[in-house]
Amino acid sequence: MKRILYTAIAVIILSTTVSFAQDRYDAMRWSQYFYDGTARFAAMGGAFGALGGDFASLSVNPAGIGVYRAAEFSLNPSYLSTSTKSSFTGLPSMSRSKSRGDFNFGYVQPFILSNDKDDLISINLGLGYNTMTDYHYDAFAYNKSGSSWLDALTDKMENNWEYFDPVKMEGYNRYDNFGAGDWDAVLAWNSALVSEDSIGFYNALHNGDIIEQRRLVESRGRNSEFVFSLGGNYANTLFFGMTIGIQDIEYKKYLTYVEDVVQTTEGTDLKWFDYRQFFETEGSGINIRLGLLYRVNDNWRLGLAVHTPTWMNLTDYYSASIQSEFQSDDQYYMPDKTPWYEYKYKVSTPARYNLSAAYLFSNIGAVSVDYEYVDYSTIKMRESEESIYGNTFDKENDIIKDEFAGASNIRIGVEVKPVNNFAIRAGYAFYGSPYKESVGGSPSTQIYSFGLGYRIDNFFVDAAYKYLTSKSGLYDIYNGSNTISEQYVTNQIALTFGFRF
Numbered sequence: 001m002k003r004i005l006y007t008a009i010a011v012i013i014l015s016t017t018v019s020f021a022q023d024r025y026d027a028m029r030w031s032q033y034f035y036d037g038t039a040r041f042a043a044m045g046g047a048f049g050a051l052g053g054d055f056a057s058l059s060v061n062p063a064g065i066g067v068y069r070a071a072e073f074s075l076n077p078s079y080l081s082t083s084t085k086s087s088f089t090g091l092p093s094m095s096r097s098k099s100r101g102d103f104n105f106g107y108v109q110p111f112i113l114s115n116d117k118d119d120l121i122s123i124n125l126g127l128g129y130n131t132m133t134d135y136h137y138d139a140f141a142y143n144k145s146g147s148s149w150l151d152a153l154t155d156k157m158e159n160n161w162e163y164f165d166p167v168k169m170e171g172y173n174r175y176d177n178f179g180a181g182d183w184d185a186v187l188a189w190n191s192a193l194v195s196e197d198s199i200g201f202y203n204a205l206h207n208g209d210i211i212e213q214r215r216l217v218e219s220r221g222r223n224s225e226f227v228f229s230l231g232g233n234y235a236n237t238l239f240f241g242m243t244i245g246i247q248d249i250e251y252k253k254y255l256t257y258v259e260d261v262v263q264t265t266e267g268t269d270l271k272w273f274d275y276r277q278f279f280e281t282e283g284s285g286i287n288i289r290l291g292l293l294y295r296v297n298d299n300w301r302l303g304l305a306v307h308t309p310t311w312m313n314l315t316d317y318y319s320a321s322i323q324s325e326f327q328s329d330d331q332y333y334m335p336d337k338t339p340w341y342e343y344k345y346k347v348s349t350p351a352r353y354n355l356s357a358a359y360l361f362s363n364i365g366a367v368s369v370d371y372e373y374v375d376y377s378t379i380k381m382r383e384s385e386e387s388i389y390g391n392t393f394d395k396e397n398d399i400i401k402d403e404f405a406g407a408s409n410i411r412i413g414v415e416v417k418p419v420n421n422f423a424i425r426a427g428y429a430f431y432g433s434p435y436k437e438s439v440g441g442s443p444s445t446q447i448y449s450f451g452l453g454y455r456i457d458n459f460f461v462d463a464a465y466k467y468l469t470s471k472s473g474l475y476d477i478y479n480g481s482n483t484i485s486e487q488y489v490t491n492q493i494a495l496t497f498g499f500r501f
Helices: 024-031 039-043 055-059 062-067 149-158 180-190 394-403
Strands: 072-088 094-112 120-134 137-145 194-196 201-203 210-234 238-263 270-295 300-307 311-326 332-337 341-348 352-360 365-375 380-383 406-419 422-431 445-456 459-471 483-500
Touching: 024 311, 024 341, 024 394, 039 055, 039 072, 039 422, 039 445, 039 459, 039 483, 055 062, 055 094, 055 120, 055 210, 055 238, 062 120, 062 210, 062 238, 062 270, 062 300, 094 210, 137 483, 149 180, 149 194, 149 201, 149 238, 180 194, 180 311, 180 332, 180 341, 238 311, 380 394
Parallel strands: 072 137
Antiparallel strands: 072 094, 072 483, 094 120, 094 137, 120 210, 137 210, 194 201, 210 238, 238 270, 270 300, 270 311, 300 352, 311 332, 311 341, 341 380, 352 365, 365 406, 406 422, 422 445, 445 459, 459 483
């Protein structure tokens, strides 16, 4: 029997439409950076645009490489733990945690050309590896509801019943008859979750059934960047630099959605179904950063940097499965699995503009402030030349213009040296929301940090603790469901071991 209330399918969370695999949310994922690097950089909130002299600054303002007067090699191990609280509206939050290690390194080599204070003093080269954004987290949410994802799926099939021909949805090559965005219907049909009678499609539930819903997301991967920098020092007053960044993207997401029928009416036979999706993205990108750093006097420094978009070539992989069990002893359906779907596309991330200022208190400390502007509405998506699907991404790009906005990011850092060779540091960073509007609050990100540093002769060691907190807006897992909100907290401990020679 068909349930009376159908709901429209959602393409954001559970629907396996092509737009889910390559949509504005994926483009946003590749476009947001929360710079990582050395422990000193982390402890001071990443506010190094006008300070320079730290390898991680090459990813913010490449002119920072010009400050170096000696060769330097640094190793930067770190440990991160991310806790995610997820909750359906009106229900207690559920927590999941994920821990992992990370590792960065950097090398800078100056070539001294002159000691003339009115001449080009040095040309410096640098190379290294930084983490731009980390994608590791787990999220779990629980809900008890009278609605079901099957309602939305049935509605989708009812609205295009000629296309979802039962004959085409069966047989060995059944998935070849449909695009990846409609494989959810084929899976449900072959797991006896959706059927057809003379009236149309209907699902295995009835009005009044109560469903326990469990949703688990396991996200893995990172956006890592190899940096190659060239810069110089003119008259110990003007420092300049250019960084070429080559990004390596590795991302995997496992989504498990389970519905258990805990209260039935009208003889519902379904006990539960388990819907699993697997997404993977791999690819690379390249960008160029140009920067200037001006030493006004012994105390003041000003910085300016422009980052081009990162031009990315990406490949998505997708597969899914459904298994179900019914009250009847002979009605257990082993997982029906889709083949692998592969899609190649391109993303152009926003340009970035950085202004910075720093004040140095002789040899006892410094205060630094960075301002960064990023217009996320300028993100562009397009199909790869190798693709055979003919997707222009016009709709996705229009939605990006309508929903995304410019964001201001602010980073503040303080360093105090109470005694020679020892430093105490603290920092704060605010990354503004990339959305024009967000239901349930602005999904901005804040970072609090502090650290210590010790330097003796040609060796230095730094330590930092970083606390990152971010909250999503409200979203549906399907249209008509209770909304979900998520809060992310990352605790990071970073170390840097460095040598100057």
